[in-house]
Amino acid sequence: MSAIPSLFDLSRVPPVDQVGIEERAAGLGRRSIKKEAKRAGIRLAMSMLDLTTLEGKDSEGKVRQLCRKAIRPLPEDPTVPHVAAICVYPNFVAIAKDALGTSGVKVASVATGFPAGQVPLPVKLDDTRRAVEAGADEIDMVIDRGAFLSGEYDRVTDEILAVKEACGAAHLKVILETGELETYDNVRRASDLAMAAGADFIKTSTGKVTPAATAPVVLVMLEAIRDHYLATGRRVGMKPAGGIKTSKQALHLLVLVKETLGDAWLTPDLFRIGASTLANDLLMQLAKESSGRYQNEDYFTKD
Amino acid sequence: MATEIDERAERKAAVRRFEAERPRIEFGTAWEYSPAPESADIVRIEKRENLFIDGKFVPSRSGRVFETINPATEEVLSEVAEGGEADVDAAVRAAEDAHRKRWSRLRPAERGKYIYRIARLMQEKSRELAVLETLNGGKPIKESRDVDVPLAIAHFFYHAGWADKLEYAFPRHRVSSIGVCGQIVPWNFPLLMAAWKIAPALAAGNTVVLKPAETTPLTSLALARICQEADLPPGVVNIVPGAGETGAQLVNHPRVRKVAFTGSTEVGKLIQRAIAGSGKRLSLELGGKAANIVFEDAAIDQAVEGIVNGIYFNQGHVCCAGSRLLVQESVAEKVLEKLKLRIETLRVGDPMDKNTDVGAINSRMQLDKIRELVACGVEEGARLHQSSCALPTKGFFFPPTFFSEVAQSHRIAREEIFGPVLAVMTFRTPDEAVEKANNIPYGLSAGVWTDKGSKIFQITSRMRAGVVWANTFNKFDPASPFGGYKESGFGREGGMHGLRAYVELS
Amino acid sequence: MSGKNARPRNRARESGNESLQIRKTYKLYVGGEFLRTESGRADAVESPRGAFLANISRGSRKDLREAVRKARAAQSGWASRSAYNRGQILYRMAEMMEGRVEGFEKLLRETRGSTAAAARREVRAAIDRLVHYAGWSDKFTALLGTVNPVASSYFDFSVPEPMGVVGIVAPNAPDLLGLVSHLAPVLVAGNSAVVLVSEKHPLASLELAEVLATSDLPGGVANLISGRRDELVPHLARHMDVQAIADAGGDSGLSKLLGEDAAVNVKRVRRYSVRDYASEDAQGLDFIEAFVEIKTTWHPIGV
Secondary structure (H helix, E strand, C coil): CCCCCCCCCHHHCCCCCHHHHHHHHHHHHCCCCCHHHHHHHHHHHHHCEEEECCCCCCCHHHHHHHHHHHHCCCCCCCCCCCCCEEEECHHHHHHHHHHHCCCCCEEEEECCCCCCCCCCHHHHHHHHHHHHHCCCCEEEEECCHHHHHCCCHHHHHHHHHHHHHHHCCCEEEEECCHHHHCCHHHHHHHHHHHHHCCCCEEECCCCCCCCCCCHHHHHHHHHHHHHHHHHHCCCCEEECECCCCCHHHHHHHHHHHHHHCCHHHCCCCCECEEECCHHHHHHHHHHHHHHCCCCCHHHCCCC | CHHHHHHHHHHHHHHHHHHHHCCCCCCCCCCCCCCCECCHHHCCCCCEECEEECCEEECCCCCCEEEEEECCCCEEEEEEECCCHHHHHHHHHHHHHHHHHHHCCCCHHHHHHHHHHHHHHHHHCHHHHHHHHHHHHCCCHHHHHHHHHHHHHHHHHHHHCCCCCHHHHCCCCCEECCCEEEEECCCCCHHHHHHHHHHHHHHCCCEEEEECCCCCCHHHHHHHHHHHHCCCCCCCEEECCCCHHHHHHHHHCCCCCEEEEECCHHHHHHHHHHCCCCCCEEEEECCCCCEEEECCCCCHHHHHHHHHHHHHHHHHCCCCCCCEEEEEHHHHHHHHHHHHHHHHCCCECCCCECCCCECCCCCHHHHHHHHHHHHHHHHCCCEEEECCCCCCCCCCCCCCEEEECCCCCCHHHHCCCCCCEEEEEEECCHHHHHHHHHCCCEECEEEEECCCHHHHHHHHHHCCCCEEEECCCCCCCCCCCECCEECCEECCECHHHHHHHHCEEC | CCHHHHHHHHHHHHCCCCCCCCCCCECEEECCEEECCCCCCEEEEECCCCCEEEEEECCCHHHHHHHHHHHHHHHHHHHHCCHHHHHHHHHHHHHHHHCCHHHHHHHHHHHHCCCHHHHHHHHHHHHHHHHHHHCCCCCHHHHHCEECCCCCCEEEEEEEEECCEEEEECCCCCHHHHHHHHHHHHHHCCCEEEEECCCCCCHHHHHHHHHHHCCCCCCCCEEEECCCHHHHHHHHHHCCCCCEEEECCCCHHHHHHHHHHHHHHCCEEEECCCCCCCCHHHCCHHHHHCCEEEEEEEEECCC
């Protein structure tokens, strides 16, 4: 039983039609992004990147290399903007903080028993507090999908509320793990629930489950954010993550944002892309746009 | 008294403050798409386009021509020969000859192979056909590329396969062809409508004389070239461009055995009257004023997409357009708020730009008609909402528009506007929705939006319309019969039912 | 029977005071009621040899208007009956006709000069025809409907639905079998009907009204009007609330006018020239198909 009255009113969550949302997302995917729009879009996407490493074999060396990439994605061109954040496990928050210094790149840490979230709440809260104490600017938490799918919405809400409190000043991104929720109705429901519970961002996936940030899933979440804003005036951010590897995908995501939420969300403050290998494809496409030549990956650093 | 006025002023001010602080979504220029024009160089348009009769391109006997323009620029694309009485007669006789001597004698499977061949050639030239359609008709290249041309091709593929299977569609009957079909198609989907007409006619062993619309003759002439490339026997397909007069000559030609017309209800009635008692077969696909009913339990965002697709697809030049929105009062405000937002993201302008959602109005005449009806809506007291988009200075354009606070009795709720103009009305109960939806002389299509399965079956079955889209709108497929109830015409096109219009059963 | 009861008859005969035959007054059948024409006009019906048989109502345009009004009012209720129920009612019509075989035969002999054998054959054929269509009620939908394999994620199906109010211009002869042959398929599909019965030989048709009235057929579903074609056909053809006409009148001049007038509301007109109504070719699915609309419904397939 929930200690706090539920903030989440299930009856107000609209249904989502699968075929309709997929057609709309595919339609927006056919926008033709060329020339200046492409260059500007790629730079914008770079500035929204949450450059991520979340592996069992992560080490200090790996994290420090990635931080260099984050600060200066293209060493020979300082006009390419730095990424928005580095996203790491809690163990590496302090290292990343140190490596990034005053670059302006933020440190995001996954927490709350990432990626499954199947640990007791006190452990989740402890995980969160430690990451924040180590200097994390942002916390990417996972919801308990098992609880959500069995209808324990109040429990999921309470956990988000508690983690939000544990975050203090750090921004909270709530990962829904949409691949496990399976239906768009669930994605919409979880989005509304997370926003009602105080999420600063909602995020599609951990990157450990496929499918992850598909265009229609992102669109459902963007529409939830729009409706939440129109109803409350609060702007919640969006972070698709998982499986985003190409510039084309990234530009498609920007199209979804532009035509659903408009100008206010076309900023790293409200839109992030979680990815590990996307950065180099953005750089290659940028180089192709300015040179007219198709690129080879050995001309770009793998970090 | 004074305090009452003060209170009212105070209330008004409060509303203004609330409106000012209300969350707003701005679709601005933070990240703008660059122009992405499709290249027009892929098509070659002759300075003079001729009639296609008996397998050859020939000038009209009278020498008369008319100009065809690009409605997005008002530039002349070509001079097109105008079919007169002698031309129509020559075409009908060529078709009759071809029917008697070749086409009706061909083994059905061979007929099918010709139609498959046409489909393949169209696929090879699909980009060219799309560009031509957009240049001549003003529709966005996105739509001609993704909808018109692929569907036209699919119609030929679908019907090719029927050619040798007609006896399966009509068990216990001997199936034969009718003869020469006089077919008249409109300007809103020039190539697609030509395909809807020609493909089933040929599959059933008939030959055709087709008259494209006056403003959009070019893609049907391109189709004629494809028929040549396919080595289709001369006279099986004849294309005679012209205006209403040419159409009347075709309809009234004594050797035409079957008339198929897509266009306005007004002209359809004239045709029905003209050929009464002649023994000619007739199928009519006429006007519409479809209701799109949104219930409170609908998937609202998809419903809004359906509303937009229903009325702004092809600039609203769609006979089955969802031009009347009936929205349940409990969600009306929310739906209209979303609709207002959504039309701001519709990109209106150069039809050749791949990102254009709403292109040019097909002709000045049509633009004038739309303007007149919109002015009438304002005059009658409905509330006008329009996209704030900038319109090109040249060419015929009209912004995506909807009217709220519309009454059933308003002209904009009764007459087919055939433009990007939606009339929004509200209802309280399902019975009221059904009554209002059916309360119109047309019956071509309808839309129903609800998340409740049993409600879908009940409401769709109560719609007096030939095509009902539940939780979707404006979907087409060659396997799916299309056609109207009431004054929207009779006969079906597509599917097994569509064959009925082109066969003689005994 | 005892001789006592027979006595008064004998007495009457002896006195030359024979029991006078009760003649039937033939009326219009509108809205389930037997009505005289509002116009007060009557036409005499004669035998082929010119003997007076009866007066019939010479129906007026107002009678026709009333019949269409009743047909309209009854149509949706009739269409919403189950197919099973409509079939039972058509079968009931056959049962009721069976009980009146002799009356019908007599009328055919008197009005058309049919031989006894021919009259018997026609009445039998009319009964058989009703039984034939009774059996169609719950089968034609399956044969005229389709599921359409569209190339997108939609379930798409087409079903026949009634057209609404159908006008029937019945053939002059065979008046009874011809009428039944056109009325039954119109009714079984869920339409209501306004019939202009045989102008030359209307009596058997008007007698059929008594079958309709006693067959559980809701009032107004079938309406029979007698009178002159040249007066009535134009009003039927121009009536805005009639959706279709079965034109079996066999008068090509009138048919042309009918076809022209029918355009006022894009009426569906099916013209019939049936050579032999007794043949099995004069029945079947085609007669039903002519008076149904095909409705196609699309619905997305998703979760």
